[in-house]
Amino acid sequence: MSEDNILPFPDRLRNAIDEQAWQALQGEFYLDCYFAHHGRAAEKLAPKAAKHPWHQFTECPYEDLREPGRIHVDPLGFLHICQGITIGNLFQIPLREISKNYDPDSHPITGPLLEAGPVALVKRYDLPHREAYADACELCYEARIQLRSRYPAELAPDQVYGRYDHPD
Numbered sequence: 296m297s298e299d300n301i302l303p304f305p306d307r308l309r310n311a312i313d314e315q316a317w318q319a320l321q322g323e324f325y326l327d328c329y330f331a332h333h334g335r336a337a338e339k340l341a342p343k344a345a346k347h348p349w350h351q352f353t354e355c356p357y358e359d360l361r362e363p364g365r366i367h368v369d370p371l372g373f374l375h376i377c378q379g380i381t382i383g384n385l386f387q388i389p390l391r392e393i394s395k396n397y398d399p400d401s402h403p404i405t406g407p408l409l410e411a412g413p414v415a416l417v418k419r420y421d422l423p424h425r426e427a428y429a430d431a432c433e434l435c436y437e438a439r440i441q442l443r444s445r446y447p448a449e450l451a452p453d454q455v456y457g458r459y460d461h462p463d
């Protein structure tokens with residue numbers, strides 16, 4: 296990788312280098328995955344959870360989309376602001392450039408989420424939806440599945456959405 300890819304994103308990530316902060320981030324990750332219906336957990340686990348009216352999910356409760364303290368990097372080079380919501384690919388664009396160009400308000404997914412959570416995705420893009428969901432993540436995931444063909448670069452990779460290409 297080039298030196299352009301050796302850069303904390305954003306600067307707050309530098310504070311996570313000491314052991315105590317690193318462990319706090321790890322704990323947050325595990326709690327996040329256990330309690331939230333992220334990604335495929337929305338399909339597999341949410342049907343067993345209590346449901347709440349869709350219109351109450353007016354914020355993203357787990358990620359700071361404006362100033363993320365962490366991002367996820369997958370083996371395909373995608374940088375995820377949240378699982379399946381990408382802001383670039385390290386194999387195509389240097390990290391320094393991705394970081395400099397990230398504008399959460401103009402991003403077609405994070406913009407609405409910052410405005411009013413998953414409810415804003417549904418309203419802005421006039422998406423069909425159910426009346427109740429387990430949590431904001433389940434509604435967000437279902438909305439994003441409907442938007443993937445419109446925003447393939449921002450909603451990737453396929454594997455996050457349970458889609459796999461198998462060689463013949």
